[in-house]
Structure formats: C-alpha cells, structure tokens
Amino acid sequence: MNLRFREDGAATGPAPRETLKRALRWYLVWDLIALIGVVSGVVLLSWVVARNEALRDAEGIARAVAKALVAPLADDKFHAADPAALARMDQVMELRSRDGSLSHIKVWADAGNGKGTVLWSDQSPLVGQTFELDAEEYAIFGTDKATSQISELDKEENRLERSAGQLIEVYAGTRDATGEPILFEVYISTQRLPDEVRTLIGIILPLPLTAVLVLSLATLPLAVSLAHRVDRGQHQMRALLVNAVESSDLERRRIAQDLHDGVVQDLAGIGYSLDSDMRQLPEGAKLRAHLAQTGEIIRRDLAALRTLVTDIYPPDLVSKGLAETVRELVMQRDVPPGLVRFEIEEPLAPHPVVDRLIYRAIREALWNAVQHAEATSIVVRIAQDDTGLTSFEVVDDGVGFDPTGPSPEGHMGMRLISEMVTKAGGTIDIHSTVGKGTRLTGELPAGAT
Template identity: 35%
Template sequence: MPAVRRHPPSDGASPARRPPSTASAVGRFMLGSLVAIAVVVVGGFFALRSVAIDEAERDTRERVEAEGRLVQVAGLSDGLLSGDPRAIRRLDDVVQAQVLGGSVVRVKVWARDGRVLYADEPRLIGERFPLEPEEAELFATGGSEAELSDLRLAENRFERDAGELLEAHTVVRLPDGTPVLFEIYQRFSSVTASGERILGTLAPPLLAGLAVLLLFQAPLAWGMARRLRRGHAEREHLLAAAVASSAAERRRIAADLHDGVVQDLAGVAFGLAPLADDARRRGDEDGARVLDGTVERLRQGVRDLRTTLVELHPPNVGATGLAAALEDLLSPLRRDGTTASLDVDPALAAGTRHDELVYRTAREAVRNVRRHARAGHVDLVVRATGDGGVALRVADDGVGFDAADRAARAAEGHVGLRLATELAAGAGGRLAVSSTPGAGTVVDLELPA
C-alpha cells in the first residue's frame, strides 16, 4: 500500500450523530432537573438559615433590652458602682431568679471604664477589660447590639466550656442616672434551633412544590424528546429521498445523453471517416486533413460525454467490482495529466455492503480534485480495518483550502461531501476532511463491519 502523507487534524464538519433515545434524553433532563432542585434546596437552606440567624439575633437584642429594663427597675442600686456587697447581692438575687437559666448562661454589668461591676461569676467582679468599640459606642447612642462571643478573650475565660455563645449588650442606668452596660450571654445552639424550626416549616412545602413541578415536566420532556426523534427520522428520510431523487435524475439525464447526443455524434464521426479516405484517394489532402480533424474532435467529444455519463450515473459497483469502478473514476485525472495511484485491499475483492458508499465518497473527492485542487498526484487507498470494516483515503498534493473556502463552496451549493458525511454517520461510520492551504487535502472515510 503506498504511503499517504499525514495532514493536520481535520477542520471540516464533524460527522452527524444519531440523537439519543427518548428514554435517555428524558433521563438526562430529569437528572439535570434534580441537580437544579438540589442547588435550589441547598441554596435555600443556607439562605433561610441566614435569615433565621438574623431573626434570632434581633430577638436576642430585644431580649437583652427587656432583661435590662427588668434589672434596672428591680436590681440596680447606686452602691453597685462603688462595689457595695449589698448592691451586688440585690442584683444577684434578681439575675439568679429571673434572668439566668434556659439559654442565658452568663450576665455581666460593666462600667464605662471597662470595670466589671457585677457578674454571676464572682471571680470576674472588679476586674477591668477594654471595651470593644461597639460596646463603648452604646454609652453614647443607646440601643442594643448582639454578636458572636470571642471566647479567646480573657474576659470570657469562664464561658469557654459553654460552647459557642451569642453576647448581647444594652445600656441601663443606676438610680442616680449613671449609665452602665448590661450584657447577657446566650447559647448559640438556641439561635440555630430557631433557624432550623423556620427551615423545617418552610422546607416541606418548597420541596413538595418542586416535586410537583418535576412531575409535570416529565411528560412534557418525554413528548418533546419524541418529537425531536421524529424530526430526526424525517430529516434522514428526506435526505435519503433527496439522494435517491438525485440518483434517478442523474440516470435519466445519462440515459438521454447516451441514447441521443452520444449516439448522434458517434454516427456522424463514423459517417465522416470514409469521406476523408475518399478525399485522400482523390489527392485532396487539405480536405482529408480537415475531415480527419473533424472526426477526431467528434470522437474526443464522444469520449468526454461518456466520461460525463460515468460521473452522472456511475457504473453498478456490484456488477463491475469496486476496484474496476474506482479505476474508471481515476481515468479522467490521468488524462488531464495528474498522476493517480489506486490500491484496493484484496480482502475486499468479494465486495461489502459499503461499496456504493465508498464509491460515492471517492467520486466526490476525485471530483473536487479535478475542479479545485490543481494537484500533481492523487493516492486512492481502500483497505480492510482490523474490526472487519472498510476505510477509504483519498489524498492529493493540491492547493488545499481553509474553513472559509469550504464554507463558501457550501454556500454555492457544493454539498457532495456533506451528504456523504451524513450518509456515513447513518451507516455508523465517520467521514473527515482535513486540508491546509498549499499542503493538499485528505478525505478519510471509516465504516464499521
């Protein structure tokens, strides 16, 4: 088998593929819908959790304000600022009885200078820690503020065993009007529990709605997939009908030419040949030369028309054999001065079910070489593949083309290889065209067993 040059990867149109089955298409649609639902559910979970936490923090701020008013009325006395034990005991009684318990695990009262005036943990009373900017700002603005506790701070060393906490602050006043900072520490688990309750309330109807939507979409997707498959089948049927119609029209034109013009021209040439001999016997050499030239032109015209007939209506590959049909296909190239080699695998001599498609593809490739390539050499190779299939390669050393050239030819109606590509895909194979300007063109056809 002669060596055939390798070219860059194909930039031609990829072969058409059969659409997936209806069940496969619907299955992929349902899988995509389930993924989308999962994204919605996960995103909704985090969104709702964020909303729930914000709502719980708002509730915590409201709680610290309510507890602060209770402590201000029932537990604060002026002696707290000076560390009077009686003032501390009075406040501790109110805190232990009405504030601590449940989700609240710690209570502190701060002076403006960062001194702990009261804590239900007595070891903290009297210690001094710097206030955070947000806490110090409350002395001027009032209101309340809540945030996650930083248990790494020294002021929170006795709360580290309580787990993650949410601390809230508000300003209250001693009976003499001195502002102090009232602080409570609440278990963060109570906040997340509130968010989970909200999520648990909203999630069932949301998931039910998404499930109902998916169930309604399934029959619609099934119907759409079936319509797409019908459309594909109709397109293939139309393509086959177009090819059959084209072949029938080619046969009709070829028959008309063969039975009409070709026969008439052959008859005229046959009738003029004796006249040239008569003129030569009479010594009219000029007349004989004119008649001989006319006869030769007529015979060349007949040969050209017969070549056209072969292109219009190729020989019956099954009757002549693939190798003979391809040899006839290369004859016009050789007559035009192009060197053409043919190599057909002997294993294919008995013929295969793909012979017609192999011949059709080779004919389109050779036709393009004659019309566009300006090639000096063409290799046509047909071989049996390892899996029992057939492979065709037509390679030339012509001018080649780029994607823009191919698109322009398609726009002008040159769709022979495109039709061959779709026919190859319909047979379970593939056709690839690779070309580089100035480096020739390679047409590769692969068909299964």
C-alpha cells in the same frame, strides 16, 4: 484551524423506542433536578429564617437584660470597681448564665475614638482592657439599639472564648444608673439553631414539594405524547432521506444513460464522419486541417463527457461493497500512481444509505484533493465499530485553506453532502491550515438506514 459543516439539531437520532426512552429518562432527570433544587432552596431559606429569628431573639434578650439588670447595677461604685458592686454584678450575671440563656458577658464603657474599655466580664483577665470596636458596635453606645451576628470569635477581645466555637454575639446599648452610656455584650449558644431549621423545613417543604410532584405527574402524559411525535417525525425524516438518496441515484443513472446513448454517441459518430471526410481531402488542404482541428476538439470533449458519465453514474455498492468501490475511484480519472493510499478495515457490514453517503463524501474530498490541493500524498481511511458506526477520513498534505475565508473551490459540493450526512444522524468535520493540508473526518451510524 478547522471548518465544521455540522448543523446542530438536524440529526435524525436513534430508533423510535430509544428516542422515547431517552426522552423519559431526561424528563425524570430534570424532575429530580427540580426536586433537589426545591429541597435545597427550602433548606437554605429555613436556615436563613432560623438564623434571623435567632438573632432577633438574642437582640431582644440582650436589650432586656441590659435595661432591666445591667443598667441599675452600673452605678458610681461599679465604675469605681467597688468589690461589693462588682459582687452584685457577678451574682446577677451568674444566675443568668446558669440557666443557659447567656454566656461570656461583658460590660463596656466608652473609651472614645471607636474604642471601648471592659468594665466587667465573666472572663476576669479582660477587665480594664481597651479594645477596638466595630463601627456598628460603637455606634450603639448610649442608645437602646442592638446589633448581632454569628461570630467566629476571631477578634482580639475573644481570645479567651474561642474554644466555644460559633456563638451568637450581641451588643445592646443602654445608659447606666448615672446616665453614662454603656454597652452590654453577651454571647448566646447556637445549639438550638439546627432544631429550629429542621422545624422550619418540616413546615415549609411539603407545599413546594407537593406542587413539583403534582406538576410532574400532570405533564408526564404531555412529555410522552411529544416523544411519540418526535418518533413519527424521525420515521418520516428517515424515509425522506432514503427516498432522496435513491431518487438521486435514479436521476444520476437516467442522466448518465441519456448522455451515453445520446450526446456521447452523437459526438462519437460525428468524430468518425469527420475523420472519414478528412481522409478524402488532399494533403495540405485548408479544409483538411480545419476538419482535423475540429475532430480533435470533439475527441477531447467526448473524453470529458465519458469521464462525466462515469462520475455521475451511481456505483454498484450492493455487489462490490463500499471498500472495493472506493478503491476503484482512482481508476475513474487520471490519478498519478502512488498518490492515493487506502487504509480500510475490513470487513465492512453493508448499509445501503450509509454506504452511498460515505462514498459520495469520500469521492468529493478525494477529487478536491487531486484537483485543487496540489497534494503529494492522500490517505483514505474507513473503519467500522461493533455497533455499525462507520467512520471515514480523507487526509492530504496539500496547500490547505483558511476556514475563516470564503469557501474554497470544490467545497460547495462537500457542503451539500455534509447536510445529507447530518440529516442521516452523522457528522462531517473539515480541519485545514494554509500550507499544511486538509483533513476530512466523518462518521455515520448504522441507524441512518
């Protein structure tokens, strides 16, 4: 499990010019995406419109042929398969097929129960066979309605036509010369469909494309202005961050100085006085024992105050550097020998604000591990890449904690430090599992300075 102390959107980001360039790049990317979306939408719309128009045209042709040509020729002799009647149908349909308007024609009779029998077809092996029809197709027997679709020719009745690829399949209902319901089926080529799509694209596309381009050009100055405002805001945030870190160090130095020159000196003086007074009293006197106990308390508190002064006094990062200052942390408190191991990739380029923030984060994590984790091993790592990005890590094998529960003791200070690191453009992550230790990882870019 892991616990993250990162507030998205709080980072200061890159240098001003980089921010402007990045903002313009994103603006152009989104413009390009909008253009691609418009073009794709127009192409899709054109295809849908062209397909629907092609289907409507095919239905109109099928209804007209069914009513004007097929119905009059479908008389009793035609139903009886009279050769002369069939020849007349062959001749008429051949003329219609020859001009390219129709192909793969069938005339159906109602066979009942959702089935139809092929009375005539340009594919003679199909004549006389009965096939299952779709409910929508069967429903138009004896009506003047039509239904159409772009067919993949995957039905059993299409087994002789599959080599033609995609075709527009149209069923048109009518009644024959004797008044019996029949169904006229015809297939129409889709070869004209791409040309119609391209024509529609040429008609539809210019308007939305022009609108997007005009809108992009109109909003470009606003985008540049907002990017400049972001730059100024980042300048101010970086200045505030530097001031906050420096002010914090200054205040720490003042408090440490006041404690050292005031309370620490006073307690040390009181301790010396008590020792002097105690030695003037006879052995076994109650007051001597009382003064000895009081002196011990004062010496203990004095040691604690001196440790506190050492903790809060800002380290000399400028002259010693981050690596040496971090190594000296183990000398500030009573840390068992061998408990802490340092793995620092040197040399580290100095970055004042970055170094101070990393030092504070490592110190906080290290003291948490020493005081609360019951760890037997603690590893502190620091590395820096060619861009100046400094990464750091504190790993212990202690008791760990549950990130879903309340913040463990000592982690409030880490939460405050993580906020400062985040505002400097960096990150801090804490991963922990109960019984398996804790790992703090973080990084800070050189741009935080």
